[in-house]
Structure formats: C-alpha cells, structure tokens
Amino acid sequence: MDEIFEFLFKFRSFVFEQGDLAFGAPTSLRLGLGIAGVVAASAVATYTIARGRSTVADRGVMAGLRVALLGLLVFCLMQPTLVLSTVVPQQNFVGVLVDDSRSMGLENQDGSARADFVAQAFTPEESDLLARLQERFVLRFFRFSDVATRFDGLDELTFDGTHTNVARALDAARQELAGLPLSGLVVVSDGADTDDRPVTEALVPLQAAGVPVFTVGVGDEVIEPDVELGRVELPRAVLQGSTLMVDVVVTQNGIGQREIPLLVEDATRILAEETVTLGPDGEPVVVRIAFQLEREGSRRIDFRIPAQPGERVERNNRRTAWIDVRGEREKVLYFEGEPRYEVSFMRRAVEDDENLQLVLLQRTAESKFLRLSVDDSTELAFGFPTSREELYRYRGLVLGSVEASFFTFDQLQMIADFVSERGGGLLFLGGHAAFAEGGWAGTPVEEVMPVVLGDPVTVEGGYFQEVAVGPTPAGLAHPAVQLDADLTQLRARWDSLPPLTVVNPVHEVRPGATTLLTGTPVLGGRDQVVLSFQRYGRGKAIALTAQDTWIWQMVPALEDRSHESFWQQMLRWLIDGVPTSTRVSTDQERVEPGETVRVLGSVSDSTYIEVNDAAVMARVTSPTGVVTEMPAEWTVETDGEYTVDFRPDELGDWEVELFADRDGVRVGGDRTWIHAAPSDDEYFEAGRRTALLRRIADDTGGRFYTPEEVATLPEDITISGGGVTLVEEHDLWDMPALFFLILLLMGAEWGYRRLRGLV
Amino acid sequence: MRRLSHFGALAGLAVAALAFGGCSDGGEEVRADGPEEETRLRPDPRRPELRPAPIGASFLGQEAPPAVGRPSGRTIGPRMDPNETPGRWPFYWTRAVYSGAGRGWYGGRGGGSWATDYPKGDRQFLVVLKRLVGIHAYDWENAVRLDDPLIRRFPVLYAVEVGRMDLSEPEVEGLRSYLDAGGFLIVDDFWGSREWAQFEWNMARVFPDLPIVDLPLDHELFSAYYDIEEILQVPNINNGARGGPTYERDGYVPFVRGIFDEKGRLMVVVNWNTDLGDAWEWAESPYYPLVYSTYAYEMGTNMIVYAMSH
Incomplete structure (x- = not known):
C-alpha cells in the first residue's frame, strides 16, 4: 500500500506528515484562485448557454467535471511544493535504545527470538539499516531495562533485565544526549513495560525539545497457547489467623474455555484450591479464592496454575506474594x-x-x-x-x-x-x-x-x-x-x-x-x-x-x-489497616539483589500528631542475620516522614525495623519485610504492546515500525525535523496522481457525453 | 462491700410489695398473709384489664407495662405474653419449667415444683433488678419448658426446687443443647443431701462428664457487680421471719457451686442449701431479716450481670 502511495504521490505518507505544503508560482495564491474562478464561471456559462439536447443535469455534470479539470491545472500552475526540514548528514545524533529485559528472550511464533531482530538490525558491516543510519547520523546506543545505560557493542546485551521501564529509559537517554543536536530516539522493544506509572510524563520533555521517538516493536502481539495469572493484590500485613479473600485474574489465549485448577501454596502446604473456568481468548476471568494464614512471620504465598500442554510461557502461570503474618494481640x-x-x-x-x-x-x-x-x-x-x-x-x-x-x-x-x-x-x-x-x-x-x-x-x-x-x-x-x-x-x-x-x-x-x-x-x-x-x-x-x-x-x-x-x-x-503511631514501609515489596530499596517511616506521637524532631533509626537484618543500623532522615516535604535507602545484596527475606525516639524516650517502632528474589514480572503481559509503542511515537512526532517496516527508518528520521536541519523543497506538480486525475476527469467527461449521446 | 448501699430501695420495696399479695412456696412453707387477703389482692389472670399495676414498679418510679395479654391462666408454664415477641427486650427473666414430683403454687393454681414462688418472686426480683442495674428487662415473668426449642431465645434460665426434678429425655436433651449453645442456668432453693442427690443425678444425665464444683469466693461471679465476701444461708420466709433456724433438712451449710464446660465457661450456678427466691419474694416483709434479702438480691444481681458479660 505504501508503495502505491509513494508511486502516485512521489513520497511516502510519513514524508507528507513531516512536511509543509507551499506554492512556488510567482503570482499570489489569491490571484491564481481568482483566475480559476473566472475560468470556471466561463465554463459554466458556456454550458448554460449552449444547451443543445442536453438536460439541466447533463450540463451540471459536465460543467462540474470541466471545472474540476481546470482546477487541477490551476493547482499545477501554482507549482505546489513540499517543504521538508532534513537533517545535515553527520551533524546530528540519534539515540538507539535497545530493550535488554528478559521478555526480549521470548520466542516468536516462528521460533525466532525477539532479540534476534537486534542482531539483524545493528550488527556492524552486516546490517543495511545500521549502515544507512550511520551514514546520516552519529549513533549513541543505550540498553535499558529499568534504566538506560550506554553500550558500545552488541555483546554487552544480556537480555536479562528484570524490569522494562520505557519512560525511565527515554528520560535517561534524553538527559544523556542533552545539549547535542538530537534528531530522534529509536526504541527497539516489545513494549512489555512492567512499570505502573504512565509513560506520558516522560514524553513531555521530549515533546518540548522537539525530539521524535521512533519505536520498533518486536515480538508477537498475542502469545498462544498460553494461560496467565494476572496481578494478585495482598495486604502487606495481616493478623495471624486472618482469612484472606483474594481476587485472581486468569487470562488465556489458544488454550480454550476449559476448567483448570488454581492453587494457593505457602512453603509447606496447599492453602486453597479452586477450579477456574477459562474465558474466551484474551478475556480475563476473575476467580475469588479464600485462605487462612495461621503461622506468624513473613510468608511467601504462591498462586499457581499447572503448565498446560503446549504452553509457550510457563513462567507467567505463577504469582508470588509475601505477607507479614503478625502475631500481636x-x-x-x-x-x-x-x-x-x-x-x-x-x-x-x-x-x-x-x-x-x-x-x-x-x-x-x-x-x-x-x-x-x-x-x-x-x-x-x-x-x-x-x-x-x-x-x-x-x-x-x-x-x-x-x-x-x-x-x-x-x-x-x-x-x-x-x-x-x-x-x-x-x-x-x-x-x-x-x-x-x-x-x-x-x-x-x-x-x-x-x-x-x-x-x-x-x-x-x-x-x-x-x-x-x-x-x-x-x-x-x-x-x-x-x-x-x-x-x-x-x-x-x-x-x-x-x-x-x-x-x-x-x-x-x-x-x-x-x-x-x-x-x-x-x-x-x-x-x-x-x-x-x-x-x-x-x-x-x-x-x-x-x-x-x-x-x-x-x-x-x-x-x-x-x-x-x-x-x-x-x-x-x-x-484491619489501622495504623500504629510509628509505621515503616518500603517502596517495593520485592527487589532483585543489588537494587535500591527506599525505607519510609511515618512517626507520630501518642496522640497521632506527626513529629519531625524524632531520632529515627532503621535496623536491617539480612537473611543470614547480619544487622545494619542506619539513621533515617526527615524528608522535610511531609510532616513525620523519614526515609533511608539501602541495597539488599543477597537473596532472601530482609527484616526492616524502624525505631523512633524523642528526647530519649521511645515513641514507637514498627517492622516490615523486603524480599530479595528473582522477578518473573517480565513474563507477564509479555505480548508486544503495539498500542504503547505507537502512542510514544505519535505523541512525539515519530513513527512506529514493525521489523518488516523498519527499512525507511533512516529516511524518516532525516525528515523529522529534529537536530540541525536544512530546508528542502520538492515539486509536487509532477506527481503521477495529478496526471492520472486529469486523464480521469477528461475521460469521464468524454465518456459521459458518449453515454448521453451528446457527442 | 457495698451491700447496704441499696438498703433504701429494699426497705421501700418491703412496704410496697405488701400490696402485692403473698404466694406460697410449694406448700412446704406457711404463707405470711391470710388466704382472704391473698385472694383479694392477687390479680385475676383471666381478666387482665382489671389487673392492678405492679405495685413495686409504681413505687420505684417505673412505668407499668401495658396491661395486655397476660399469661394464660389455663396453661401451666406460659412462655410469655402471647402478644410479645422474644427479642423486643434485651432481657427476660425466665424460669425453667421441668418435670418433677413436687407441686408449686403458680399464683395459687398449682403447678410443678418449678413454680415455687412463681410469679411473685420473679416480678419482685425484676423490679429490684431494674432498680439496681441499668437493664432493659421485660417486666413480667416468663416460664419456658426445657424441651421447648424457643428456650434458646432466653440465654439465662432460673430453676428452683430442683431436688424434685425428674427430667424427661427431651428435657435432658433440651437442657444440654441449651447450655452447650451458650445458655446459663441458675439453680436455687433445694436443701439437704437427698435433694442434692436428685439434682446431681439429673445433671449427670445432662452432662455425664462434667463435675459440679464449688465456686471459690474469688471467682468473678462474686464480684461481677457487688463484692460478696461470704456465702450466706438464706432461710425460707418462715424460718427467716421467726428468727431461725436458717437450714432445712440436713442442709446446714450453704454452697455456691458450678458446672463448667470444657473451655472453662461457667454454665450452671447452683445455690444449694439456700433459698434466694424466698428472700426476693419476701423482701418487703418486716419480719424477714434484711441481711438475707440484701444478700439474695446482691447474689441475684451478680449472677445476672455475670451471665450477661462473661
């Protein structure tokens, strides 16, 4: 389709989107339109006067066709021009952001991996795409999962990132390339973003700076056959013996609407089992499952569906949550x-x-x-x-x-x-x-x-x-x-x-x-x-x-x-949920070892008025029993809120205790847990999210591509207007479409006359 | 010890209740008032519209309950006013109707031994109880058979003269399930080893494995409302009025005993060798020693408050 468009109009539709229409004729547009109006009026008058055997309708049709024809000729005489801002070769930078997360390792329906496209597109001296990009731009490569970092060779890509945060990656690349003439950013990703925050915030600075983002979506949009457990929400802490009712969302594609078991397990036993009747392809069903937590302490709860025959992704059949079962009275x-x-x-x-x-x-x-x-x-x-x-x-x-x-x-x-x-x-x-x-x-x-x-x-x-x-x-x-x-x-x-x-x-x-x-x-x-x-x-x-x-x-x-x-x-x-005067929480429930955790403390006095002058100490106990004490500082922005960061460096459950003293007297204390464990987030909702990638491109003036369409990427960046540019004017009067249209109008009038016997 | 703090109320009640008429204690005690006076003052249950307002209530400043649908005189052991729905009031002072050999009085018309002091003792106890405790209670007596399923709408039950009790199997089942469900039974007014044996035998049919044990004075029952430091032997009206003896038969020493369930919940309070009911009934008598009626009301109040809070 794009080829036909380009044949008829000389340029691809994206080029028209990027350019402006101008007229190169020496006379003004108004004068041209005036002449066209006079000519059209003359034509209409001619048809009105020379009635012959024609009816009013005949004369109307023929006059219309003739006026349209004359209009086209006038348009051509006005010398229509497409004005484009094209980048100056090798004067501009392009950031290429490659998704380095685990979901890029998933296989496509045809057996290839998502990451294969990266090798095809960016292997030096083998890739035509890379060569044409390098011909026009200075490239800067970034790999990203949670944050974007520079890389120089494809061998640095591991496709083992535990998160995909496109927004943060875009923001990091923009900041890295700030001050450079930037023609655009290219994001190669499946779009399976694992961050809950909307991506729009990261797009605003890019829009303001006029940096278009070109997104290349890899991977299948729908993974099938597959069954997936949706997000499971549990409270962070409950009283021992409490009954929890949890809604679990189950979605299938290509499995069929059959019944499958859903299990809830802790470390030692099955807590509950429920039979799920799957919905139609892609339609989630909600299953309510109730279970009781008896033993005190930090409990890992697994929600699991057994792997189904032929399933392509089994790691999205299990959700893990941790809950602090408290034995207080x-x-x-x-x-x-x-x-x-x-x-x-x-x-x-x-x-x-x-x-x-x-x-x-x-x-x-x-x-x-x-x-x-x-x-x-x-x-x-x-x-x-x-x-x-x-x-x-x-x-x-x-x-x-x-x-x-x-x-x-x-x-x-x-x-x-x-x-x-x-x-x-x-x-x-x-x-x-x-x-x-x-x-x-x-x-x-x-x-x-x-x-x-x-x-x-x-x-x-x-x-x-x-x-x-x-x-x-x-x-x-x-x-x-x-x-x-x-x-x-x-x-x-x-x-x-x-x-x-x-x-x-x-x-x-x-x-x-x-x-x-x-x-x-x-x-x-x-x-x-x-x-x-x-x-x-x-x-x-x-x-x-x-x-x-x-x-x-x-x-x-x-x-x-x-x-x-x-x-x-x-x-x-x-x-349930009634706060204590001193509370501690963390910004994440689970992290990978080495990731930073922010401990948040909220401190009030016995009448629940927040205090900002407390001496607050966080005591972190590692899974192997190593105790570290760190002072937490008042955030200033919020009354009674104190924070301290730490980085769990070993797998397991980390206990975080917070103690607040005031004038040497203990105001209160609280405890929570942070769990250092591998994440399977990348395998949930892992189908290519075209909508997200397309939106990023559309909102910034870029374009979305599939791997099959990506060949025009270098040219598209060239005319996107970002960076150091030159103005180019391209004649449009010689578009084949105009010629065909003129022929069509002439032929139509002649054919009409023949049909009506007016020749 | 705040025992005498309500002396005024009790003394006033003694005067007021004179107009209430006397009732017998199952024939084993002599009535304090003559039969003529009793006939004159006792309300005619078949003509409820002529029933006088409860004297004790009016004396104590309480509003008399509406004079409708009194318990039928033809039925022994009416549940309550037929127009009354269980639940309208938070508390119904409910008497257990059981099978047995004895004969009670029930307003002069007879009845089993369960009916001893009934209904005057019940009414009078209610009047004073409402005076002493901020309780919303049904003003009238309420008697329910042990084998009536609706017994479970009344979590506190009062049984007297249980030395003459001879429970039928349905009654045994009814009482067992009632107590297991959470009911509370107060037993009173039986004397001596022979009656104890009869009661014990019946309770063994209800709970074969649960012993009847003495309640020590530091049990919460004795401090639920009043601080009771001594278990008194409360004599019947005759013995009390003439100054002794306080015991009957071989029941020389008073006991407060109990039956606990497996979880330690007190289900049955047994007042043995004592007659709280007579003291409630005859508290207004100038001949009946105040010390006994005071103790009886304190003990009764404690049992009610305990049952409604523990």
Whole structure:
C-alpha cells in the first residue's frame, strides 16, 4: 500500500506528515484562485448557454467535471511544493535504545527470538539499516531495562533485565544526549513495560525539545497457547489467623474455555484450591479464592496454575506474594451502656482468637462500670477514656447501646477524631440507646456513622422488627461477612441463620457508604440496613444495626460456627489497616539483589500528631542475620516522614525495623519485610504492546515500525525535523496522481457525453 | 462491700410489695398473709384489664407495662405474653419449667415444683433488678419448658426446687443443647443431701462428664457487680421471719457451686442449701431479716450481670 502511495504521490505518507505544503508560482495564491474562478464561471456559462439536447443535469455534470479539470491545472500552475526540514548528514545524533529485559528472550511464533531482530538490525558491516543510519547520523546506543545505560557493542546485551521501564529509559537517554543536536530516539522493544506509572510524563520533555521517538516493536502481539495469572493484590500485613479473600485474574489465549485448577501454596502446604473456568481468548476471568494464614512471620504465598500442554510461557502461570503474618494481640475497646447478651456472646466468640483483645467496659448502673480483659487495674479505671492518649491506645472501638448524652462534648469529638485522625475502626451496634434513639443525631459522631439517622422513634414500645439478614452483592464479595469457606454456599449459609431483631429503624446509608448486609422484615415492611461501612478520614466506621447477633449462637445447631466466624471476622476487619503511631514501609515489596530499596517511616506521637524532631533509626537484618543500623532522615516535604535507602545484596527475606525516639524516650517502632528474589514480572503481559509503542511515537512526532517496516527508518528520521536541519523543497506538480486525475476527469467527461449521446 | 448501699430501695420495696399479695412456696412453707387477703389482692389472670399495676414498679418510679395479654391462666408454664415477641427486650427473666414430683403454687393454681414462688418472686426480683442495674428487662415473668426449642431465645434460665426434678429425655436433651449453645442456668432453693442427690443425678444425665464444683469466693461471679465476701444461708420466709433456724433438712451449710464446660465457661450456678427466691419474694416483709434479702438480691444481681458479660 505504501508503495502505491509513494508511486502516485512521489513520497511516502510519513514524508507528507513531516512536511509543509507551499506554492512556488510567482503570482499570489489569491490571484491564481481568482483566475480559476473566472475560468470556471466561463465554463459554466458556456454550458448554460449552449444547451443543445442536453438536460439541466447533463450540463451540471459536465460543467462540474470541466471545472474540476481546470482546477487541477490551476493547482499545477501554482507549482505546489513540499517543504521538508532534513537533517545535515553527520551533524546530528540519534539515540538507539535497545530493550535488554528478559521478555526480549521470548520466542516468536516462528521460533525466532525477539532479540534476534537486534542482531539483524545493528550488527556492524552486516546490517543495511545500521549502515544507512550511520551514514546520516552519529549513533549513541543505550540498553535499558529499568534504566538506560550506554553500550558500545552488541555483546554487552544480556537480555536479562528484570524490569522494562520505557519512560525511565527515554528520560535517561534524553538527559544523556542533552545539549547535542538530537534528531530522534529509536526504541527497539516489545513494549512489555512492567512499570505502573504512565509513560506520558516522560514524553513531555521530549515533546518540548522537539525530539521524535521512533519505536520498533518486536515480538508477537498475542502469545498462544498460553494461560496467565494476572496481578494478585495482598495486604502487606495481616493478623495471624486472618482469612484472606483474594481476587485472581486468569487470562488465556489458544488454550480454550476449559476448567483448570488454581492453587494457593505457602512453603509447606496447599492453602486453597479452586477450579477456574477459562474465558474466551484474551478475556480475563476473575476467580475469588479464600485462605487462612495461621503461622506468624513473613510468608511467601504462591498462586499457581499447572503448565498446560503446549504452553509457550510457563513462567507467567505463577504469582508470588509475601505477607507479614503478625502475631500481636490487638486491643479493641467495647463500651456497652447496659447489661445485655451481646457482650457475653461477643466476648465468647472471640475468646479463642489470640490476636484480639476485646477490652470490655460495661455500664451496669449509673456511674458503675464493669471492666473485663483489661491489662491492669489502672486501665479504664475512671470509665470511658477522657483523653486522646488513653483512647488512641485501642485500634478499634465498639459502641453498644449507649446514649450520646452519656459522653461529654469533648469525648464525642474525641470519638470522631479516633476515626478521622487516629485512623481507628469504630463499630456502632444497634440497641435501645443507639443511633437516633440514643440521641446521636446532631453530635460530632453522627457524621462518622455510615448510616443516615432519622427522627428517633418515640411511640410507646418503640420500634421493633424481626429481620432475615442476608448479604448484598457487595457483601458477597466482602471478607468480613464470609461465613463459609465455600463461597458458592455463602448465600445458603446466610439463609439458614435465624432472624435477628432491630429496634432502630435504619433504612439509608450516607453517600459513599457501602451496605454489606440487609434485613428483610419477617412480617413485611421496608428493608433494614443491617451492616454498612464507610471510610472516614484515616479510619473507617461500621454500623451493625441488629441488637442481638447472639441469636446466631444460641439458636442454630451446636456445630454451627457462624456467630464465632462473624465476630472474629468483624473485629479483625474493624482493626484491619489501622495504623500504629510509628509505621515503616518500603517502596517495593520485592527487589532483585543489588537494587535500591527506599525505607519510609511515618512517626507520630501518642496522640497521632506527626513529629519531625524524632531520632529515627532503621535496623536491617539480612537473611543470614547480619544487622545494619542506619539513621533515617526527615524528608522535610511531609510532616513525620523519614526515609533511608539501602541495597539488599543477597537473596532472601530482609527484616526492616524502624525505631523512633524523642528526647530519649521511645515513641514507637514498627517492622516490615523486603524480599530479595528473582522477578518473573517480565513474563507477564509479555505480548508486544503495539498500542504503547505507537502512542510514544505519535505523541512525539515519530513513527512506529514493525521489523518488516523498519527499512525507511533512516529516511524518516532525516525528515523529522529534529537536530540541525536544512530546508528542502520538492515539486509536487509532477506527481503521477495529478496526471492520472486529469486523464480521469477528461475521460469521464468524454465518456459521459458518449453515454448521453451528446457527442 | 457495698451491700447496704441499696438498703433504701429494699426497705421501700418491703412496704410496697405488701400490696402485692403473698404466694406460697410449694406448700412446704406457711404463707405470711391470710388466704382472704391473698385472694383479694392477687390479680385475676383471666381478666387482665382489671389487673392492678405492679405495685413495686409504681413505687420505684417505673412505668407499668401495658396491661395486655397476660399469661394464660389455663396453661401451666406460659412462655410469655402471647402478644410479645422474644427479642423486643434485651432481657427476660425466665424460669425453667421441668418435670418433677413436687407441686408449686403458680399464683395459687398449682403447678410443678418449678413454680415455687412463681410469679411473685420473679416480678419482685425484676423490679429490684431494674432498680439496681441499668437493664432493659421485660417486666413480667416468663416460664419456658426445657424441651421447648424457643428456650434458646432466653440465654439465662432460673430453676428452683430442683431436688424434685425428674427430667424427661427431651428435657435432658433440651437442657444440654441449651447450655452447650451458650445458655446459663441458675439453680436455687433445694436443701439437704437427698435433694442434692436428685439434682446431681439429673445433671449427670445432662452432662455425664462434667463435675459440679464449688465456686471459690474469688471467682468473678462474686464480684461481677457487688463484692460478696461470704456465702450466706438464706432461710425460707418462715424460718427467716421467726428468727431461725436458717437450714432445712440436713442442709446446714450453704454452697455456691458450678458446672463448667470444657473451655472453662461457667454454665450452671447452683445455690444449694439456700433459698434466694424466698428472700426476693419476701423482701418487703418486716419480719424477714434484711441481711438475707440484701444478700439474695446482691447474689441475684451478680449472677445476672455475670451471665450477661462473661
């Protein structure tokens, strides 16, 4: 097609895209158009006057053809010219960036490797492409995976890079060649970028500098037959014994829509197994798989699909994630305003959970409290906490049937701040003195609630409904209300539970809140919101409007564990993600040995106000037990944020601890893990990403090529306008297309006359 | 020891409950009031609209419950007001109806030994309990058979005169599953070794492998609300009113015992050689020593608070 275009128009379409159209005739364009208009008018008049046997339509057609013909002649007389900026030979530089990552080692359908193109195109004295490039430009070669570095010979390419970061490579090459007359950058890659950040940021400076990027995409766009596990998202840390629900995306090409197993394994055993029914070619299917993590410590979790017959890439059948299973005992404060069974049954439900400490403060009479599961005699000795420091010791707070007027205004504000500032989890339970009936409307805490409070019920006897509780679609997908490990049985499990009762009419949630459980009144009526939640500030607030979940323990069969499961999951969810005053994280979960890791520390005081004057120390323990201590520095940009870099140099799990001291007093500490391990990222989504490469080229004024089309690359760079250029003018009046068009118009008029008998 | 802190309430109750009428203790005790007065004051269960408001409640400033649908007089062991749905109230003071040889009073109409002190003792206990503890409780008595599946809607159960208990197999099954599910049984008012043996035999049918053990005074039950430092022997109304003796039969020493499940949860509290129920029922009597009714209410309150928090 391109050849035909070039034959008709003398130049390839890309040349026209790069050039400007000008007219070389000595008269002005306006004068020419004026003459053309007069001639056209004369022609039309001629046809109008000399009617003969012709009809109006005949005269119109013939006049049109004649005017078009005359117009073409006028266009040619105007001497149309294509103005191009062409580079001065050997005065300009071109950067050639070669993808040196592992995915370049993948085989194509025809058995060749992606990297073979690099050898073909850039082997000195063998490659015509290289020779023509060198004829015009001074070449600078870069190899890149994560960053771009200069190289001089093809033997330096290893195709063993663990990442592909095109944006960073472009940026590095641009900086390296800054100050030189740069005609363009050539990127030879499969485009299988492993970086999450968009490439557009790196293109902006190139666009500003007028540097076009020419991309050469190698490899098959679709790898088949192949099945691939998509990205798996796990939290960095969970409490020991937590049940995780993970969505795994599975995509196949050329395998067929059959059933295959998906396994979840840790180092010693299979944690879960699920059967996946594959979707059509290229269409991902989402599989939800639930498993429990029992043993404390850093755990490697593998998600794996066995290799399928004939599969071309097997290394994308496995995803590995690490998770820090924490054995701490997390404290949740349950404040109940009256004696009621929820207390005893909830405590019983979680008593076997060694990671939950449910501290009870129960008002048994006016100004009389029962404290249970406290650490010592001073804890809550004066009732509900009156200071932030005291309240913020807890990661979760459960408010039972207690009226808002029990609290002082400061305490109410403190409860709201517990969620928004401290990032704690707050759970509201239904009861006679809860929600609107407890006078919570209009308090600072009302905003925290995920439900809309109506007018309190004032009728004698109050509001009362028995409701059959069931999960919403959002609930079916939420780990907090998964009562059954077999997810297909979830709804049946909920249906088997006895109804609960509600004494607070709650029918609406706030905008942005999510309802997980609803209650259908047994005797009919409006559905009740039973369980909903919303994010509020740093934390989350949950409303459980039923007043007697203990019925799920007392009434079902003895072997039914629904009540225990519900409360263990509920309280674990309540404190999930609740921050400590000092937190440590790393910018990556896994690195290759030798790559730099940035340790990020966030330090606050006991009231969760960030502090910038702490002495923060990072202690890194290598897999072989070598301990290194490094001070972390305040970043200045963000309050309470401290950083330090280190480079794991051996394979294995590296423990990173962070300690913060202030005025010689320990403010807090935290721990995380970084894993030095080989990466398989390059084998995921490893098909050639033409769209990305084409976009890079289009956005910068360059062009995308396949290996078959790359022959014109040197000429295209020449006219792209980058670097030191000369202006060249090329006549267009002699384009064969114009000649053929003139013949066509003349022939058309003659043919029309013959057809209509007007000759 | 805050035992006497509610002395005023108890004393007031003593006066108020005079108008409530007397009920018998299964025939083994003499009624304090004459039969005429009792007939005059006891509400007619067949005519609920004529029922007077509960005196104790009005005296204590509590609003009387609506006068609708009282338990049917024709049925021994009504669950509750037929118009009432279990769950409306967080707490129902529930009496266990069981099979046995004895004969209770049940508002003057008879009944098994389970009905001893019923319903006056229950009502009076509720009135004082609500006065002492901030609890939302159903104001009326509630009796449920041990083999009724709905027993599981009432996690605290009160059984008296268990020395005359003779459980049927369905009742054994019902009580076992109730306690295994998380129920809490309070046993009271049985005396001497013979009745103990009968009770023990029945409980052995329910839990063959679980022993009945003494609860030490440092058990949380004795400090759940009041600090109880001594286990008193609470006499029945007759013995208490005439100044002794406090024991009956060979039950000279009072015990508070318990049955724990495999995980250490206290499921059954056994008040043996003592009669808390009579002390609740006759707390208003000027002849009944305050020390016993005070102890009985403290012990009762502790058992309820303990059951609802542990």
